[in-house]
Every structure is written in structure tokens, then in C-alpha cells.
Amino acid sequence: MLSMWWTEPWSTTPVSIQGVWNVWQPVALVAVVTAFLFVALAYMIGVSFNLAGLRKWAKVEFYQALASAILVAFLVIMMDVMLNEGFQTMIGGINPYKKAYAYLDGVMDSLYAIYTNVYLTNFPIEWIKSFTYYFNAGGLERSPFELFLSPIVENLHFQAHIVTMAAIFTSTQRALLHLFYNAGFTVFIPAGVLLRIFPWTRGAGGLLIAIGIGLAIVYPIMFTFVAMMSENPSELKSKANDLGNSIGGFDMNKFGACANDFESVSNVATTQVLSPQFRNSSAFILGWLSGIWLKIFYYPMLVLMVTFAFIRALSPLLGADITEIGQGLVHLL
Amino acid sequence: MNILRKALLCAVLLALLLPGCIINSNGTMTVSPACDSATGTVTPEFQNTWMSWQGIAFLAGSTIFIVSILAYTLGYALMHRKVIMWAKEQMQEACLSMVIVLFVIGLVSFLCSLDLRTLGMEASCICTDPTEVYPACTTGSSCNFVDAGYGMLMEMYKIIMYGFLTLTAMQALLASVSTITIGLAPGGIGIIFNPFGMAGDIASSLRDGMIVLMISAIFTLTQMVLLKMTESLFVILFPIGIILRSFGATRGFGGGLIAIAIGFFLLYPLLVILFYGSVLGSIQTDYNSMTTSMQGKGLDASTSNWFGGDMLSSVVGFVGKTILGALFIPLLMFMILVAFVKGLSTALGEEVDVSNLTRLI
Numbered sequence: 001m002l003s004m005w006w007t008e009p010w011s012t013t014p015v016s017i018q019g020v021w022n023v024w025q026p027v028a029l030v031a032v033v034t035a036f037l038f039v040a041l042a043y044m045i046g047v048s049f050n051l052a053g054l055r056k057w058a059k060v061e062f063y064q065a066l067a068s069a070i071l072v073a074f075l076v077i078m079m080d081v082m083l084n085e086g087f088q089t090m091i092g093g094i095n096p097y098k099k100a101y102a103y104l105d106g107v108m109d110s111l112y113a114i115y116t117n118v119y120l121t122n123f124p125i126e127w128i129k130s131f132t133y134y135f136n137a138g139g140l141e142r143s144p145f146e147l148f149l150s151p152i153v154e155n156l157h158f159q160a161h162i163v164t165m166a167a168i169f170t171s172t173q174r175a176l177l178h179l180f181y182n183a184g185f186t187v188f189i190p191a192g193v194l195l196r197i198f199p200w201t202r203g204a205g206g207l208l209i210a211i212g213i214g215l216a217i218v219y220p221i222m223f224t225f226v227a228m229m230s231e232n233p234s235e236l237k238s239k240a241n242d243l244g245n246s247i248g249g250f251d252m253n254k255f256g257a258c259a260n261d262f263e264s265v266s267n268v269a270t271t272q273v274l275s276p277q278f279r280n281s282s283a284f285i286l287g288w289l290s291g292i293w294l295k296i297f298y299y300p301m302l303v304l305m306v307t308f309a310f311i312r313a314l315s316p317l318l319g320a321d322i323t324e325i326g327q328g329l330v331h332l333l
Numbered sequence: 334m335n336i337l338r339k340a341l342l343c344a345v346l347l348a349l350l351l352p353g354c355i356i357n358s359n360g361t362m363t364v365s366p367a368c369d370s371a372t373g374t375v376t377p378e379f380q381n382t383w384m385s386w387q388g389i390a391f392l393a394g395s396t397i398f399i400v401s402i403l404a405y406t407l408g409y410a411l412m413h414r415k416v417i418m419w420a421k422e423q424m425q426e427a428c429l430s431m432v433i434v435l436f437v438i439g440l441v442s443f444l445c446s447l448d449l450r451t452l453g454m455e456a457s458c459i460c461t462d463p464t465e466v467y468p469a470c471t472t473g474s475s476c477n478f479v480d481a482g483y484g485m486l487m488e489m490y491k492i493i494m495y496g497f498l499t500l501t502a503m504q505a506l507l508a509s510v511s512t513i514t515i516g517l518a519p520g521g522i523g524i525i526f527n528p529f530g531m532a533g534d535i536a537s538s539l540r541d542g543m544i545v546l547m548i549s550a551i552f553t554l555t556q557m558v559l560l561k562m563t564e565s566l567f568v569i570l571f572p573i574g575i576i577l578r579s580f581g582a583t584r585g586f587g588g589g590l591i592a593i594a595i596g597f598f599l600l601y602p603l604l605v606i607l608f609y610g611s612v613l614g615s616i617q618t619d620y621n622s623m624t625t626s627m628q629g630k631g632l633d634a635s636t637s638n639w640f641g642g643d644m645l646s647s648v649v650g651f652v653g654k655t656i657l658g659a660l661f662i663p664l665l666m667f668m669i670l671v672a673f674v675k676g677l678s679t680a681l682g683e684e685v686d687v688s689n690l691t692r693l694i
Contacts, residue, residue: 108646115538115645119531126530130514136521157534164538167645168545171653172661175615179657183611191607203676204600204669211665320672 027190028072035065035197061199064319068196071209071318078217079185097181100223103230104174107295111167114292115160122156129153166296173300177220184216196319206318207311214311222303230295368445368479368564375445389572393579397427423581430578433681437571437595444599445477482602483560485609489658490553492613492620496651497546499624500539507536538645542652549659556663560605563597570594578682588682596674604666612658619651 039061046054129149133142180188189212195205315322368375401423408416476484511533516525571594577587626647 112645119534122534123531126534127526127528130525130527130530132516132525134516134518134523134525136518141525157537160534160538161541164541164645164649167649168542168652168656171649172656173653175612175654175657176661178615179612187607187611200677200680201673204673207669207672211669315672319676321675322668322672 028193031193032069035068039065096220096224099227100177100220103223103227107170111163115163118156118159125149126153180215184212188212202319206320207315209318210311210314214307218310219307222306226299368477375442393576394427397423397579430575434575448476478602479564482605486557492616493546493550496620500543504536504539507532542648545652549655552659567594567598585682589678591681592674592678596670600673608662616654616658619654623647623651
């Protein structure tokens with residue numbers, strides 16, 4: 001089972017529907033046939049012993065078995081839609097998985113570029129900031145650049161932290177997409193169909209199917225729409241590179257870099273820090289953040305919320321009542 | 334809490350005290366797991382416990398039969414249809430309880446002795462280091478579903494901790510480098526520089542990853558404890574459930590206990606195998622990729638890529654997947670488990686609203 005998640009990413013090798021169906025076929029067919037056998041057996045016993053209640057129950061279960069068979073047929077169609085040409089035909093050359101991978105990979109690339117540029121920008125600034133005069137006789141030391149460079153350095157540290165957390169969050173989403181791309185149709189949904197046979201395990205089976213459909217179908221489709229309505233991630237990458245290049249034109253002299261007396265330094269603290277130039281510089285450094293904020297937090301949260309809302313709505317139809325659990329999940333989000 | 338609930342709780346406590354075999358001479362409770370991983374069978378302790386309980390369960394069932402027969406006779410004599418119907422219903426429920434006992438004991442015996450390797454699931458029985466891992470890994474021993482589940486969680490925990498230690502070492506190194514200063518002070522007057530101060534920022538990024546990995550390790554460890562605990566609790570909860578289910582007044586509650594016992598003992602390890610079997614290999618790959626990347630880059634500060642995107646991609650690739658495995662997947666598993674317990678408890682008597690626990694979130 002450990003080798004299950006080692007298939008090539010879709011972006012390089014499309015998954016063959018026949019290959020997926022080879023895994024699916026025996027499990028799904030066994031599940032459906034067992035469901036019908038189970039119902040038939042119950043009905044036969046009901047007729048043999050003249051148990052009206054059992055016959056009635058068997059009739060209800062027959063409809064559930066029928067629903068399982070229809071569900072399997074629907075999922076086979078959906079596999080074709082999602083993994084082969086179906087979705088592409090419907091909305092014009094777009095495969096949801098490919099689009100979702102491209103979106104998340106684009107965001108990751110932008111974040112890596114930002115991180116590298118933040119690092120390269122901060123390196124010389126932090127180095128200059130550490131410059132210290134040392135006077136042993138008086139027990140004194142003074143870091144003249146600390147006063148005005150510290151806010152910039154701390155700002156860049158904060159950005160590096162945000163980028164790290166955003167990259168981890170994005171990586172988790174990519175892992176989630178990858179898991180359900182590879183295991184959604186081959187493991188989770190067949191297991192759900194199998195559990196759905198018996199009334200006692202129908203709730204768990206229904207929920208497993210709902211989670212499988214939600215994360216293997218709705219999740220990538222939502223990313224497709226998000227990707228379609230947002231700009232190219234490479235623009236953000238170029239913004240990040242602008243930040244790295246901008247340090248060359250940053251005139252530190254304006255901000256008291258060459259100050260050698262207390263008055264000049266205090267002027268920096270009282271006047272220059274509040275100056276429009278400094279505010280503009282800070283705004284420029286933070287500019288990239290507003291550009292990517294929607295992509296790294298807002299859109300993915302929207303996608304997750306829609307997916308879980310779908311799972312919550314679908315579960316009761318498949319036999320699982322997760323109203324309370326769903327509320328807990330939304331609280332967690 | 335109403336009187337009935339209090340009475341039920343008292344009944345549970347009383348039932349817990351009844352089996353002397355699980356209370357040792359020191360007054361502490363020793364509960365044995367149901368499955369013996371070394372031999373691949375049901376443990377003798379479980380059999381002993383069950384044999385002690387079996388008598389009580391059959392006594393309870395027999396009592397119900399006798400009461401039902403008496404009620405039936407009285408109802409027949411007095412031509413009271415409601416009494417007759419009640420007596421029939423009680424007899425059916427007593428029979429059903431006995432069937433449940435036979436079925437579940439048979440199922441437990443089957444699953445405990447089922448070696449997953451015979452089904453071609455060798456990889457589920459993690460065997461990378463037989464001296465370290467749970468006995469499931471010992472050469473030649475059986476590997477049942479609980480062993481396989483526990484082995485997977487153990488492997489997950491190990492990967493997380495290896496990753497944590499790797500990041501800790503790198504973080505400590507970089508934090509240390511960032512404090513290096515170079516100075517020159519002839520005659521007591523001079524200058525000082527901190528040329529590698531920026532390394533502290535990289536160390537901070539690694540610390541972010543470490544925090545996530547530590548939380549993930551705690552969650553995984555909690556699951557491991559839960560898995561072993563539920564295996565042991567099954568030995569208590571299931572017999573109590575059977576006895577309580579034999580009586581009309583406590584039937585719902587007993588059914589709920591049976592559902593909880595079966596859900597956590599049987600379904601939970603199977604879900605662990607299903608979910609972790611799907612992600613563990615990929616997390617291991619990302620961990621290897623991260624360590625290889627760090628080894629390859631070395632500690633040369635001149636290779637800026639080490640500090641930039643390359644380093645970040647290898648770390649977040651591993652940490653991101655770890656979040657999926659240690660935090661997100663348990664969430665899905667517990668949703669499925671709660672749905673199962675709800676469904677089964679409804680079928681056995683009374684719906685146990687385990688989902689109320691999610692309000693704690």
C-alpha cells in the first residue's frame with residue numbers, strides 16, 4: 001500500500017481511465033453485487049418465514065442497493081470527466097487537476113522568489129545594521145544604523161516568517177490535492193461504496209464517498225475557477241524580483257546612514273522616519289504582500305469552505321448525518 | 334442529569350467493578366489488549382476476561398428469558414396482548430444480544446489472527462527496524478490489523494521526529510552562526526560587525542517548521558495511545574454493553590457502548606491503515622528529499638540558494654505533507670468514525686451523539 005502514492009503527477013503523465021478502473025472494478029462490483037445478494041437473502045427469509053417486517057425492510061434496502069449501483073455508474077462517468085477529456089471538452093481545454101496543480105505550483109514559485117529576494121535584500125541591510133563603535137575605556141558601544149535600519153530589518157524578518165507559513169500552508173493544500181487525485185477514486189470512494197452496503201455502516205460509507213467526491217472532484221474544480229479569475233502567478237514573482245533589485249537604488253544617506261552626531265541621529269528618529277520617502281519605501285517593500293495575500297490565504301480558504309459545505313450537504317443524501325461534526329469542522333476552519 | 338442517567342452511570346461503574354479478574358491486588362486496573370501480536374491470536378487475558386464476563390452475560394440473558402416467559406405466561410393467562418407483545422420483544426432482543434456476542438467474538442478472533450501479509454499487504458507491516466518498532470515488525474511474527482495500524486502510526490511518528498531533529502540541528506547551527514561577531518579594537522577603541530546576522534532569519538524559518546512538526550508529533554502520538562487504549566477498552570466496554578443491552582431499561586445505553594467499542598476497536602485501525610497507507614510513502618520521500626537537499630547544499634554561505642527558495646521548498650514540502658498526515662487526516666478519520674458509531678448505535682438501541690464532542694473544538 002505504501003507505493004500507492006507514487007504515481008506520476010498528472011501534469012506530466014495523464015492517468016489512464018482503464019488503469020484506474022482496473023483497481024476500481026472488482027471492489028465496486030463486489031460491493032454492488034453483495035448489496036443485492038444481501039437484500040435478496042433477507043427477502044427470501046422474509047417470504048419463507050412469512051415475516052412482513054423483514055420483507056418491508058428488504059424492499060427498502062433494495063432501493064439502497066439500487067442507489068449504490070447508480071452511484072458506481074455515476075462515479076465511473078465522473079472519473080472520465082475528471083481524469084480524461086470530459087471536463088476539458090465541457091469548458092474548453094481545461095483539466096481541473098492540471099489547473100489546480102499549476103495554480104498551487106505558481107503560488108509556491110512566487111513565494112520562493114519572494115523569500116529569496118527578502119533574504120538577499122535583508123542580508124546587506126542587517127550587516128550594516130550590526131556595525132558598532134566600541135569604546136572600552138568608557139564601557140560604551142553604539143550602533144548608529146540601528147535606529148533607522150531596525151524597522152526595515154524587522155519588517156523583512158516578519159515577511160520571511162509570513163512567507164514561510166504561507167509556503168507551508170500552500171504545500172499542505174498541494175499534498176491534499178495530490179492525495180485525493182491519486183487515492184480518491186482508487187481507495188476512498190470504493191471503500192465507501194463497500195461500507196455503504198450494510199445499514200449499520202451506511203453512515204460511515206456515505207461520509208467516505210462524500211469526502212472522496214468532495215476532495216477529488218469539487219476541490220480541484222474550485223481551484224480551476226479560482227485560477228481562472230486570478231492573474232498569472234509569474235507577475236507576483238516579478239514583483240518579488242523588483243523588490244530585490246530596488247535595494248540598489250535605496251539612498252541610505254537620506255536616512256542618517258552617515259550621521260555622526262546625536263542631533264542628526266535624533267532628526268532621523270523624529271523627522272525622517274515620519275517622512276513621506278520612508279513611508280513610500282516601506283509601502284513598496286510591503287507591496288508584494290497585498291498582491292499575493294488573496295492567493296495564499298483568501299482563495300484557498302474559500303475553496304476549502306466550499307468543498308466542506310459540499311461534503312456536508314452531500315453526506316445526508318448518502319446516509320450520513322454530519323450536521324454536528326460539520327459545525328465542529330467549520331469552527332476549526 | 335436525570336435519575337435514569339445517574340442510574341445508568343452507577344450501573345456502568347458497578348459493572349466495571351464486577352470482574353475481579355481485571356482489578357489486581359494493588360487495586361489498579363490492568364486491562365489487556367484483545368489481540369496478541371506475537372502469536373497473531375486473541376490474547377489469553379482477553380479470553381479469561383471474556384470467560385468471566387460470559388457467565389454474567391448469559392445469566393443476564395437467561396434472566397431476561399425467564400422474566401419474558403413468566404410475563405408471556407401471565408399475559409396469556411390474563412389475555413393481555415400488550416404484555417404478550419412485550420415478552421416477545423424482550424425474547425427477540427435477548428436472542429439478538431446473543432447473536433451479536435457470537436458475531437463480534439468471531440470477528441475479533443478472525444481479525445486478530447488475520448495476517449495482513451497473507452493478503453499481500455507487506456508494506457502495511459512496517460519492518461524497517463525490527464529492534465525499534467512495535468512487535469508487529471519482529472521477523473516471523475503475525476501482523477494483524479491493529480499491529481499494522483500501530484506500526485504505521487509509529488512510522489509516521491518516527492519520520493516526524495527525524496524531521497524535527499534534522500531541523501533542530503540546522504536551526505541550532507544557523508542560530509549559532511548568526512551570533513558570530515568580528516571586531517577590531519586597538520587601544521580599546523574600535524568597531525564590531527555581525528556578518529552572519531541574516532542566518533538568524535533562516536533559523537527563524539526553520540523554527541516555524543519545528544513548531545508545526547512538534548504539534549504533528551503530539552497528534553500522532555495521541556493517536557498511537559488512543560489505538561492501544563481502545564484495543565484494551567474493548568475488553569471492558571463490549572461485555573458491559575452486552576449486559577446492559579439485555580435489559581429493556583438500559584438497552585439503548587448498552588447498544589451505544591457496543592457501538593463505541595466496535596467502532597474504535599475495529600474501524601479505527603482499518604481507517605488508519607487506509608489513510609496512512611496512502612500518505613506515508615510520500616511523506617517518507619519528502620523527508621529523504623529534505624535531508625538530501627541539506628546535505629547537498631552544505632553550509633557554504635556563498636551558495637545563496639541554500640538560504641533561498643531551494644531550502645524553503647525542501648522544508649515546506651516535508652512539513653506541508655506532515656500537516657496533511659498528522660492533522661488533517663485524523664480529522665477526516667474521526668468524522669467517519671463518529672458517523673459509524675452513530676449509525677451502529679442507532680441500529681443497536683439508542684443513538685449515541687458522539688458528535689457532541691466536536692463542540693469542544
